[in-house]
Amino acid sequence: MTQTNQPNGRPLALIVDDEEDLRLLMQMTLSRLGVDCVTAENVQTAKQQLKQHQFQLCLTDLNLPDGNGIELVQYINQQYSQLPVAVISAYGNMDVAISALKAGAFDFVSKPIQQLQLKNLLEHALKSSINPISDLDLQIENQMLLGNSAVIQNLKRTLHKLSRSQAPVYISGESGTGKEVVARLIHQLSNRNEGPFIPVNCGAIPQELMESEFFGHKKGSFTGAQQDKIGLFQAANGGTLFLDEIADLPLAMQVKLLRAIQEKKIRPVGSDQEMSVDTRILSATHKDIEQMVQEGKFRQDLFFRIHVIEVKIPPLRERGEDIILLAEHFLQQICQDWQLDAFQLSSKAKEYLLQGYYEGNVRELRNVMERAVTLCEANIIQVEHIQGLRCQNPAPCSSQQAAQPEAEQDIPPSQSNTLDILAQSDKTALPKEGLEEYLANIEKRLLIQALDSTHWNRTLAAKKLGMSFRSLRYRLKKFELDSDEE
Template sequence: MEKKPLVLLVDDEQDLCTLMQMSLSRMGIDTHIAYRLQEAVQALKTHQYDACLTDLNLPDGNGLSLVDFIAQNYPNLPVAVLTAYGNMDIAIAALKAGAFDFVSKPINQKHLEQLLQKAFNQPISQLHIQEDTLEHRLLIGQSLPIQQLRIILKKIARSQAPVFITGESGTGKEVVANLVHRLSNRNEGPFIAINCGAIPTELMESELFGHRKGSFTGATQDKQGLILSAHGGSLFLDEIAELPLTMQVKLLRAVQEKRIRPIGSDTEIDVDFRVISASHQDLEALVQQGKFRQDLYFRIHVMDIVLPALRERGNDIILLAQHFIQKICQEWDIPVKPLSERAREFLLAQYYPGNVRELRNMMERAITLSDESSIDLPHLQTAPLRPIAQTNYANATQQGAVGNDQLSHVPSRKLPEEGLELYLEKIEKEILMNALNLTHWNRTLAAKKLGMSFRSLRYRLKKFGLDGEDDSV
């Protein structure tokens, strides 16, 4: 006969405990009840539990103390907190202390089932095996910042709390967001990534929340929004600072209530997702400027991950360069080209405003330029072709866009051997590279300087392989 899960319920309200015990029994779960903090501590010492549910207000202490005690002494035990409706500050403090989720009173049977399903979903021993392989495969390097990041991810993976990732452009925010998802007990659910700066404002509500047929001109059929697509998994909102204030209000309710209403619908839909967001901008400063809602800021800003700049990672630069070289050479079906000693010294001395994304593009260019068996200093130092004079291009970008008058600076030459189309593509690629370098790989600013939409720039970067997307950091 299969052993039933055993849950420790800690609350001083006897009637509530009795009701919850009955509900858990119907779910096939055994329950031990502790009415005081010390009773709970003693029970933990004498029994092996599969999960713990604790109130935050106990007669002989604070439930946060119990959360911290479990985190320190029983790190594999999932603990969730029971909190009064609206008492979000304390609930967030519990999540930071080590709780993996919280549920508001009065307890909703459906939410309680979902909560415990997450707690029992994956054996902790399997989770640790998965962490070891994924962390080292996707977080390449042995620098102190990367080692600390691995430790933080272990803690965050257990939680259901919202995660906010910050760091310079190109540091790998989406890679880390995906890693948080894959290490969590939501890893069998979808991971939906949204770049908030790439969706036109007029389409944003429909894209996020979906719509019903006939709700507006052009709505010829029902559409499921991206938030509902993340049901059972994780929703990653990249560059969340780009969301308009009107959309921030709608997102806040979806994140807080876990309910959405598609455009044109009379009913709301329950949706279960974990929100992970990211931005290279200072959200706190934007809140002060009135450009980002404070309530949404506090709701998404529960667990913080700060990604280090590449220049702060020391010899990780070489390890990452070697990783990219091996991957690119395999993709191109050519022999792997090692880095010379001079090339290594050069790479370690660079500033990398575009971070990991810039390093990957640098390796791709070096492999292309190298006709030898290895990558040496000249392959890294070679400046890109500049069909527009550097000084004139810089002046043009400062004015906001490249004007027609700059075309006169394209060097005159014979008809290109590769044909007009390929030649123009080469010129376009170099212009994009110049814009990215001048704006320190800030793609939003580069799009503005080039006089095009972010979406258009993103398309062109993908077209020329300059997006630098990779599954490792």
């Protein structure tokens, strides 16, 4: 199963517990799973055994006669960093188990220990101990998380550490920073990468269907349940479940989710039996979840359970030259998707991009590049093609714009940003929704009206709207109106 120094080639585990019966039970269970064991009744004996043997796994109880399991976890992380340590937690002692995970424990199991849970833990631990980050992993990482800035390099180092753990991870960051990208990368670098990665937007699930979506249901359990259905936890079994916008879950669902995460068991709607699930939980939200806890809108116990380890994604404005790297990457993607010749950024356009504030972060930068490709008739992106950025320091942006007055005046009205035209079309209306959504709705409505009036002749519609055919095609793609069915 793994390379060891033992003559029989079997993995070797260290079991640390002051209860002799439990040590014997775990030893017998692991032996049936193909693992040899060495036992210790306290922290001091465990340290001696660590010096004498090369272990592939350590299982330790929390309460020991001469200390506690958390101290042992910290010691092993300092002295034997490649050895995964799992903590055995008594029922109801979840807060201490979470502290152990924060201290660096690989995972935890609750007493009484079930053989299936122990088997799953064993498999992941052995994979973690023998599969360090490879060159292929690093290549995948660099493709998924572009950037050479110090903050991104620090983020990558953090993800390397998290990839060896089973602890829940809470991913925080502004909207558009790439929280799902980071979640996917954690999964890809982990020993669960052969299992499924299941992302779910918690805010997009109707409240009355949430329990069925998460835990599945049995045929006939409610009106419309015409057949058995597996839930998200089952779909992610053996892999990773990413709960995006977890703050949007109602309180009633938060209770059920908490139990599923703690007990690693679920009960499908209409079933009288629970089933074990082996799923790592990653979560994220753009909301201030700590403030929601204080206001009673999010359960504190669930917050502590998903917030074992927090990963903060830096905003784009703090990533320096990464902005240019990402902009050029997006240009290449857009040209491939739209089947266009390659585009380049002028030196002044690069300077202008570096001054951006990017409230929408990486997502906003991608939109800026799409708009620039649409407006640019040649294949060199100039400053005038990316006007409208909100700048961190207004002075450089103002001087940059002032340096280009003739170029800006040369832009034909037909190539101006439609959003700017729309913003002037109804000065008296005060949108109830956000400005971007309000303007997008107007833009989409005008596009559909123009297409309807020309019987969906795109060339005539572009002329009617006073824009290039390329610009129209970009906007149709943006609003998913580019298919014949639409």
